[in-house]
Ligand code: KG4
């Protein structure tokens with residue numbers, strides 16, 4: 185019988201200090217997330233220096249809690265996994281330094297993980313039957329990528345945003361209509377009260393690049409709409425603006441993704457990243473996939489936004505392939521998907 189593989193995973197690329205213990209790649213024994221959202225809310229977004237300092241303060245406690253919740257000792261771990269990019273350099277460095285220190289002191293191997301690979305791998309946690317190849321739409325605060333997952337750890341990016349990431353657009357529009365930070369969950373909630381057909385915002389096409397996205401034009405259209413209402417002294421219906429904006433984002437994401445699914449001929453499609461927890465987006469993909477006879481996968485909301493369990497899952501497949509990192513592992517803020525350092 186093969187020996188069980190336990191991975192202690194650490195994630196600190198943005199504003200969540202997180203650690204998890206994952207057994208054999210897909211069984212989450214613990215998933216501890218210290219969210220810094222409340223700290224950054226008064227600034228309307230993540231302040232990198234504050235994020236780094238808070239990570240330092242919390243990281244040991246979060247790692248200890250992850251081991252305790254899993255009822256496992258550090259000595260039982262097969263590997264220490266950590267996100268080393270992309271992300272905020274100061275924030276990444278805290279997790280990378282902690283993982284290296286633990287690995288050095290314990291002799292347990294170190295495995296560096298790409299943050300987006302983590303987001304994609306979040307789909308494996310609750311869908312035990314899901315295996316590559318499939319197409320995955322990754323939509324988070326910093327990224328909007330349409331990815332062909334050819335195999336574990338093997339990716340081809342076929343579409344990306346030319347400007348703002350989808351989550352960034354949610355956050356900026358939410359700020360403009362007075363909903364505050366983080367905007368995604370708030371727009372999701374108030375959209376339920378609004379009419380998605382009330383205002384016709386643009387759906388951007390990006391030249392000949394079939395699968396690329398652009399959200400800055402949409403964001404400007406919302407801002408222009410708000411300004412013109414203000415100038416005319418018209419009252420703004422926040423729920424209608426939110427619902428119409430959300431619908432415009434969803435339409436573009438669904439159209440591009442389904443086109444890619446048809447072209448590549450895969451029968452499986454997944455979504456990942458913070459924006460993947462959007463209820464309207466999930467419903468739209470459920471319907472589109474059902475219509476086309478495609479199996480649709482999505483993680484639970486807790487595995488959509490940043491967490492360490494997804495890093496442990498991604499690390500498992502790297503670990504099984506023999507990937508090990510040395511103590512020269514560094515934070516790489518603009519690490520490319522599929523790139524190995
Ligand atoms: O994946 P994530 O936690 O961090 C990054 O790697 O960027 O994503 C955070 C982003 C934020 O922009 C947040 O507004 C967005 O995900 N988000 C949502 C929802 N929940 C989080 N966007 C739309 N609807 C949601 N329910």
Ligand code: ZN
Pocket residue numbers: 299303324325457458489490
């Ligand atoms: Zn993320």
